[in-house]
Amino acid sequence: MQRSSSPEIEIDTRRADTVRRTLWYGLVVVILIWCAVIPVFDGNLSLYFAMMMWVTLATGLNFIAGFTGYMPFGYVAFYGIGAYATGIAVKVLGMSVYLAIPFAGVVGVLFGLLIAPTLRLSGIYFAIVSLSLAIICQRAIALMPEEVTGGSLGLNLGVVTVREHGYYAMLLILVAALLTASWLARSRLGKALKAIRDDAEAAEALGVNVTRSRLYAWLLATLFPALAGGTQAWFTGALDPQTAFDVLVTAKTVIYAMAGGLGTVLGPLVGTVVLVWVDELIWRAFPVLNNFLLGAIIAALILFAPRGLIGSLTRRYPRLRRYIM
Amino acid sequence: MNSVLLINGLIGGVVFGAIYALIGSSLNVLVGVLRIINFAHGEFILAGGFLTYVLLTYFGINPLVALPFAAVLFFAVGYVLYYLLIPRLAHSDEPETASFLLMFGVSLMIVSVLTWIFEADVRPINFSFDPINVLLYTVENGYGEGRDAKVLVPTARLVALAINALIIVALTWFFYRTLPGKAMRAAIMNREAVQIVGIDIHRLSATAFGLAASLAAVTGVLLTLVVPSIDPNGGADLTLIGFIVIALGGLGHPVGALAAGIIFGLVEQVSNVMLPQAAAQMLGFMILVAVIFFKPSGLFGLERGR
Numbered sequence A: 001m002q003r004s005s006s007p008e009i010e011i012d013t014r015r016a017d018t019v020r021r022t023l024w025y026g027l028v029v030v031i032l033i034w035c036a037v038i039p040v041f042d043g044n045l046s047l048y049f050a051m052m053m054w055v056t057l058a059t060g061l062n063f064i065a066g067f068t069g070y071m072p073f074g075y076v077a078f079y080g081i082g083a084y085a086t087g088i089a090v091k092v093l094g095m096s097v098y099l100a101i102p103f104a105g106v107v108g109v110l111f112g113l114l115i116a117p118t119l120r121l122s123g124i125y126f127a128i129v130s131l132s133l134a135i136i137c138q139r140a141i142a143l144m145p146e147e148v149t150g151g152s153l154g155l156n157l158g159v160v161t162v163r164e165h166g167y168y169a170m171l172l173i174l175v176a177a178l179l180t181a182s183w184l185a186r187s188r189l190g191k192a193l194k195a196i197r198d199d200a201e202a203a204e205a206l207g208v209n210v211t212r213s214r215l216y217a218w219l220l221a222t223l224f225p226a227l228a229g230g231t232q233a234w235f236t237g238a239l240d241p242q243t244a245f246d247v248l249v250t251a252k253t254v255i256y257a258m259a260g261g262l263g264t265v266l267g268p269l270v271g272t273v274v275l276v277w278v279d280e281l282i283w284r285a286f287p288v289l290n291n292f293l294l295g296a297i298i299a300a301l302i303l304f305a306p307r308g309l310i311g312s313l314t315r316r317y318p319r320l321r322r323y324i325m
Numbered sequence B: 001m002n003s004v005l006l007i008n009g010l011i012g013g014v015v016f017g018a019i020y021a022l023i024g025s026s027l028n029v030l031v032g033v034l035r036i037i038n039f040a041h042g043e044f045i046l047a048g049g050f051l052t053y054v055l056l057t058y059f060g061i062n063p064l065v066a067l068p069f070a071a072v073l074f075f076a077v078g079y080v081l082y083y084l085l086i087p088r089l090a091h092s093d094e095p096e097t098a099s100f101l102l103m104f105g106v107s108l109m110i111v112s113v114l115t116w117i118f119e120a121d122v123r124p125i126n127f128s129f130d131p132i133n134v135l136l137y138t139v140e141n142g143y144g145e146g147r148d149a150k151v152l153v154p155t156a157r158l159v160a161l162a163i164n165a166l167i168i169v170a171l172t173w174f175f176y177r178t179l180p181g182k183a184m185r186a187a188i189m190n191r192e193a194v195q196i197v198g199i200d201i202h203r204l205s206a207t208a209f210g211l212a213a214s215l216a217a218v219t220g221v222l223l224t225l226v227v228p229s230i231d232p233n234g235g236a237d238l239t240l241i242g243f244i245v246i247a248l249g250g251l252g253h254p255v256g257a258l259a260a261g262i263i264f265g266l267v268e269q270v271s272n273v274m275l276p277q278a279a280a281q282m283l284g285f286m287i288l289v290a291v292i293f294f295k296p297s298g299l300f301g302l303e304r305g306r
Helices: A007-037 A045-068 A074-092 A097-114 A118-119 A123-144 A163-188 A188-198 A198-203 A210-236 A247-260 A266-283 A291-306 A308-316 A318-322 B003-034 B040-061 B064-086 B085-089 B094-120 B155-177 B179-189 B191-196 B201-226 B235-249 B254-274 B279-293
Strands: B134-141 B151-156
Touching: A007 A163, A007 A318, A007 B191, A045 A163, A045 A210, A045 A247, A045 A266, A045 B003, A074 A097, A074 A123, A074 A198, A074 A210, A074 A247, A097 A118, A097 A210, A118 A123, A118 A210, A123 A247, A123 B003, A123 B094, A123 B235, A123 B279, A163 A188, A163 A210, A188 A198, A188 A210, A247 A266, A247 A291, A247 A308, A247 B094, A247 B279, A266 A291, A266 A308, A291 B085, A291 B094, A308 A318, B003 B151, B003 B155, B003 B179, B003 B201, B003 B235, B003 B254, B040 B064, B040 B094, B040 B201, B040 B235, B064 B085, B064 B155, B064 B201, B085 B094, B094 B235, B134 B155, B151 B155, B155 B179, B179 B191, B179 B201, B191 B201, B235 B254, B235 B279, B254 B279
Parallel strands: none
Antiparallel strands: B134 B151
């Protein structure tokens, strides 16, 4: 392909890239400071913890669903495995929780590697197998000896550290996820992934290693939910197979990411922040029909804005692409 | 291993297997004809079950009378629902994934309404035939010296099985002998070609959606005869069983779904009496994963690209 050689366009592209990066890093710094001062001013710790966790999950999902088009409907498996790896490390192995979280991340990625052959499947078969594997994990953990996983009752970690430590750990993981997203979008790997998503055969013909690129995206996508699940177990001090492998966790992650726009860096962040607030408001106003409205929002999004908020905006106003990563 | 236990497991396997076959058939219509991954299928079934519950508990209407009523009502609901939801999906980049998420939203809405009306607890269905049980077989000295073991099956289960078999025969006749049925099978093979030969694809699709909803509701009615209680949160398990059955039988393969349903029912019921419950449930999903991996066209499917 002939590259457009006009020097003005070249300079303009670079300038736009600088603008986008400055705005994005500025936003990440604002989020970092905002969330960091919440405990100091006695803010709603649980709400902000949940918000940070969902943004991390949605951003992590974006690595595989947005950049490659695979829809892992058993995404919760990594979250649950991370939670259990942390729980077992702290409770059974007596590990420090500060080591247990990275350990959970490693376990999550290893599990991702183990089931990487599922990437051979396409479309809906991948989604169904992924969902089944998550259910198998849940039942397997419930079947394990009670000394290890606590069986179907789960593990009670109790107060591991003061809550703020768990909160700040989540904040660090969130920032890492956001920076990984912007790095990926600009990296060679990210460009290769987008090329594969749009036309795998063409990308292969141009020398992109399709299998390896997808595997890298997959492993990145498995790391963050495992870290988030572990930190959630730490923060709440308890875990059980029902909630650690709840299909709703996958569903909410997918919905938040889609609401913002899969495939964009900003999308999952915006979608999650908007919908978690909406969810919270609905929950306060109509506790009974909470899930009904959530379901209605999902259906409306799919029918009327399948590309999400950011995706639809940049489609309607292409000039915004200069500012949005 | 007790032989009476095994016989009970086998009979249960056939009764449940027929129900699973029906779930698979209706889901197959949606997946095959419409390419809709109906994640709300279990909730359609539950809706049929709750209709039976309301008619029986508050109006004293026999489930066997509720059955045709549910069939007609849910056909109409499905027909309308098609025009409300599905044509817009075509605007999406990936209609299959979009349909999956759309129907997940619908399933959340149905479960929410059901738990709002009936609350989150399991409701009993107080209905039985006279006699309650049918004695099928007596094993002499089945429990040792002078103590016979009896194989008893609830009459309701046998009635459900008989109706189920009738519906399956009618369905097979519909698919292979009538014009709309043949058109649906043609649409499973090639949706574009069907339009070329002058079939109104939207009317056919709406009919297919109505048929699937109707069959799902009828399955719900029959399920109240087999398991005399109903749980608003039980839908997801039914949906998953539906997907296991069609993955086993081959997507869009009408006969495959029947055989796969029976096989899965037998495996599940027999392992239920032999293994701990969680292990028996795991087995089903392991079969599903193995089949998708090693025989992606299903046990009875033709080789097709995917």
